[in-house]
Amino acid sequence: DVVMTQSPLSLPVTLGQPASISCRSSQSLVYRDGNTYLSWYRQRPGQSPRRLIYKVSNRDSGVPDRFSGSGSGTDFTLKISRVEADDVGIYYCMQGSHRPPWTFGQGTKVEIK
Amino acid sequence: EVQLVESGGDLVQPGGSLKLSCAASGFTFSSFWMTWVRQTPGKGLEWVANIKEDGTDKYYVDSAKGRFTISRDNAKNSLYLQMNSLRAEDTAVYHCARGVGIDIWGPGTMVTVSS
Numbered sequence: 001d002v003v004m005t006q007s008p009l010s011l012p013v014t015l016g017q018p019a020s021i022s023c024r025s026s027q028s029l030v031y032r033d034g035n036t037y038l039s040w041y042r043q044r045p046g047q048s049p050r051r052l053i054y055k056v057s058n059r060d061s062g063v064p065d066r067f068s069g070s071g072s073g074t075d076f077t078l079k080i081s082r083v084e085a086d087d088v089g090i091y092y093c094m095q096g097s098h099r100p101p102w103t104f105g106q107g108t109k110v111e112i113k
Numbered sequence: 114e115v116q117l118v119e120s121g122g123d124l125v126q127p128g129g130s131l132k133l134s135c136a137a138s139g140f141t142f143s144s145f146w147m148t149w150v151r152q153t154p155g156k157g158l159e160w161v162a163n164i165k166e167d168g169t170d171k172y173y174v175d176s177a178k179g180r181f182t183i184s185r186d187n188a189k190n191s192l193y194l195q196m197n198s199l200r201a202e203d204t205a206v207y208h209c210a211r212g213v214g215i216d217i218w219g220p221g222t223m224v225t226v227s228s
């Protein structure tokens with residue numbers, strides 16, 4: 001199974017400042033069709049996860065352009081250009097290139113300093 | 114509005130059975146793979162199973178093989194998860210989710226396996 005490793009696991013951030021979360025996979029996530037199935041989710045307290053980014057860098061509908069995804073192969077990053085109070089929560093990466101199983105990272109808790 | 118609502122979670126004894134349901138609305142259910150994901154405080158998010166649009170292909174996490182069965186009824190826009198031989202480690206919130214891309218999640222239903 002592909003292991004997804006996120007860092008840091010806790011990320012205190014200052015409002016208005018940028019934030020970055022890393023996600024590394026134990027194998028390259030390039031699928032046989034040439035796509036890379038790496039997604040990012042945010043889970044706010046008391047809510048279910050919401051997908052923010054799919055296929056590395058594509059924002060889902062309604063996701064602010066403050067959020068961006070990048071990376072390739074085994075190394076991926078989610079960036080928030082300017083953190084807002086609504087951004088607090090736990091962020092997860094997930095791979096769907098080597099399936100089954102689909103696998104998630106451990107989660108990164110983003111909180112305001 | 115796209116919506117997924119799970120039901121059927123309960124407290125069950127080890128070795129017992131439970132069937133979870135997920136009611137889908139706001140999209141063409143029969144056009145999407147559907148997925149179950151569970152969440153625990155200790156293990157985070159874990160993909161459990163998914164099923165093809167027409168129900169012909171199904172995949173399971175190793176720990177669920179032989180114990181869980183995923184199914185769907187496209188006429189009723191419903192997804193199911195039959196769970197047998199339940200163990201303490203199956204205790205989790207079970208989310209129904211849309212697609213292999215897992216883009217939409219339901220709020221989840223709590224399953225507690227304990228004596």
